[in-house]
Amino acid sequence: MQKPDSATIPQAPGVYLYKDDRGRVIYVGKARILRRRVLSYFRPEGLPAKTRAMLAHAASLEYLTTTSEKEALLLEASLIKKYRPHYNIVLRDDKQYVLFRLNLKHPFPRLETVRRARRDGARYFGPFTSALAARETWKILHRAFALRRCSDRAMKNRVRPCLYHFMGQCPAPCMGLITPQAYHEAVHKVCELLQGRAVPLLRELRAEMDQAAEELEFEKAAILRDQIRAVECTVERQAAVLPGGGDMDAIGLFPAGKGLALGIVFVRNGAVTDGRAFYWPGLSFEDAPELLWSFVSQYYSQATPPPRVLLPWLPPDLDSGLDDNADSEAQEPAQAARHGQDLPAAPDRVEEAAQAANGALLSGRELLEQTLADRRGGPVRIVPPQHAADNRLIDIAQSNAREEARRCQNQDELSILERLAAALRLPAAPRRIECVDVSHTGGRQTRVGLVVFEDDRPSRSQYRAFAMPDSGDDYATLHGWIARRLESGPPWPDLLLIDGGRAQLAVIQRALAEAGQEGLFSLAAIAKARDEHGQADRRAGNVADRIFVPGRANPLPLREGGPELLFLQNVRDATHRFAIGRHRRARSGAALSGELMRLPGIGPATARMLWEKFESVEAMRAATLADLRSLPGIGKARAAILLEKLKNLS
The missing domain is CATH 3.40.1440.10 (GIY-YIG endonuclease)
Incomplete structure (x- = not known):
């Protein structure tokens, strides 16, 4: 350039x-x-x-x-x-992590799992990178400490206690069976546990259990015993690293042979609660400064930052790396401003120099700290290790980064089909993949597009479009399409991918079972991720599609932006484009046939014959007399009449 x-x-x-x-x-x-x-x-x-x-x-x-x-x-x-520019260091896995939320202002707070922290006065605990682990912790807490599970609206409309009350896992505040003061005692214990203060909580619970046993209240003692076990089970997952407590995120880097890996661990109240690791192939240690600043900026644009972010070292500002000459140019006006000399520079340079002389310009680190502080609603500091405990945290993060680099590099040695087989639990690598999608407009000109990939490459000569009966019911269309596909015979796919969710997958399963061909080939379905309102997330750059397979209610835990998911998305997108293209072609053909039949002497059979021959209005208007005479049943006289009519076709 x-x-x-x-x-x-x-x-x-x-x-x-x-x-x-x-x-x-x-x-x-x-x-x-x-x-x-x-x-x-x-x-x-x-x-x-x-x-x-x-x-x-x-x-x-x-x-x-x-x-x-x-x-x-x-x-x-x-x-x-x-x-997601190619030459930027892009954080591919930028999903929202799970948090626990407790609104202590409510007389009967509910322990919720959310993806985003808001400034609403509630208490938030986390983050949890694994939604499954967060759900298990949530279940343990509810079994140990009786808290309500229903929403505020459901609580207000209840006329009798729910099933959890009779299971001993809800005190039924909806029926007034517990006072707010007694309810908040359980809430206080949950907060203590989620804040990492397990030792004093265990001491308090054991004392209450011993006292209940001495007073022969064995039922109460058994409840306290179960609470102690639940607390111990939760604490086992956390490693204490800061005896004095504190919240921070620690980041470590590991330069691998073919890329750069980054690990981050979450420390809450002095205990490591969770961690994540990322890998960027093709990066070298030369890219480490840009990676650190870019990661912190992108990651905390979605997640709430802690008061302290620990980096392995403080890299220089990116501006200083590419702007040395410009910085030196700025020094002269700044020095002149300090000595009261005339400034020959442009007005904006004069203003900048004056700000630099007064210390008004912020470094990249200070600017980023201010931005994170605005998001957190409190001060945030980005610092290097200060003592041995900080270095230990960096070592933990670096160890996670090393393992992520090893895992990714080992995966790179496998072909995408072998990795796909492992991700989808297939018996072998799917050498032939077929993908289907239904396309129609208001139930008219319904088409099912079939795209074929062989050895991870599209085989366009095998693409097919099935004309199905007009119907706005995609499930009925897929059910009928299976019969058409079985009639066409082999080669059978190793994997049939359906553009849809669990419902479409279930329809295909049922159709194969009814035809006596259950297990003929492996099945999977790909559906768009859900946004915060529960709708299909079709925003640009979304990489969080869900993959469903038979015999599993929840989607497979494929890594967002991972090669397996990206490959399946590429197959689905190719099918979607092909199905829509064939539907539009059929819709145009129907409109054109209707226009043709408005001309005198052209009926449905002739209109269809013309459409199959020429496929567009332009081709028909450009047709010659010889072209028309080549059609079956069209003689010289009729061809001349058709030629005149087609020339006037708009």
Whole structure:
């Protein structure tokens, strides 16, 4: 890409977007001063290899200005998530983790699982990266400490206690069978446990159990014994690392041979509660500074940050790495401002220099800390290790990163089909994959598109479109399509993928069973992820589709953005495009046939014959007399009449 004219670049904070020759965004960056930052990419030497590769593919540059650098930082994270540029370090697994929520202002709080913390005065505990582990903990807590499970609306409308009350797992506050004070005693114990204060809680529970036993209240003592066991079971999953307590996230890096891995552990009240690891192939240790800053910015744009984020070291600001010349240019006006000299620079440079002299400009770290503090509603510090306990946490995070790198590199040695077989629990690698999708408009011109992949490559010569009876019932259409597919015979697929959810999968299973062909081939269904309102999430950049297989109620736990899920999404998208294309073609054909039959002397049979021969209005209008005479049953005289009518066809 050629160096842009400096006069065309704004001298304001904002975001810049490099695009390739097809208009796709390949890199997004933010800058305190756009002109200085962009021009620093075109200095003669000293650019990292990844930056040189990006410039070689860039064809154009666009800018979005903001009123402050903090707004630019937030906009950058939003655009990276939206476009997922090739040359940015993108956090693929950016899902919301599970949190526990307790609204202590309610007279009878309910322990809820949520994905997002809000500033509503409630207490939040977590995060839990595994929804299954969070659910198990939630069940243990409810069995040990009787709390209500129903929603506020259901609680208000109850006329008798629920089943959990008779199981001893709900005190029935809906019926007034417990006072708020007594209910909050159980809530207090749950809070103590979730805050990591298990030792004093266990001591208190054992004392209450001993006292109940001495007073011969054996039923109460048994309940307390079960609570002690539940607390111990929960505590076993946590490792104490900070005797004094405290909340923080610790991040560790591990440079593998073919990429860079990052691990993060969550410490709440001095105990490690959970952790995650990520791997980026193709990155080297040279990319570590950008990875650390980019990860913190993207990750905490979705998750609530703790008061302390621990990095293995404090990398330099990215601006300082690419903008050395610009920074040195800024020093002279700043020094002049300190000594009261005249400033020959432009007004915006004068203002910047004055701010620098007064210490008003924030470093990248300080800016990021302010942004995270706004999200948390309290101070957030990004710090390197301060003592031995911090180093121990970094070691734990680095160990997780090392294991993730080893796992990913081992997986890379397997083919995508072998990995897919392992993910879907298939008996062997699916060499032939067929995928189906139903397309129609209001139940008319219904088509079932069938796409074939052989050895992980599309086999377009085997694509087929099945014309089905008009119906708005996709389930009935799929049921009828199975009979058509069985009639067509082998080769049978190793895996049939259905564009749909559990219901579509169940219909295919039932149709095969009714035909006596159950188990003829493996089945799976792919459905869009659900958003916070329970609707199909069709937002751009969504990578969280769900995969269902027979005999399992919940979707498979495939990693979002993982190669197995991305491959299945590619197969589904190809099928979706093919089915829609054939449906549109059928719809156009129906409309064209209707237009043709409006012409005198053309009936349904002739209209269909013309459509099958020419397939479009343009082709019919361009037809010659010889073309029309080649149609069966069309003589010279009738061909001349048809030619005249078709020339006038609009």
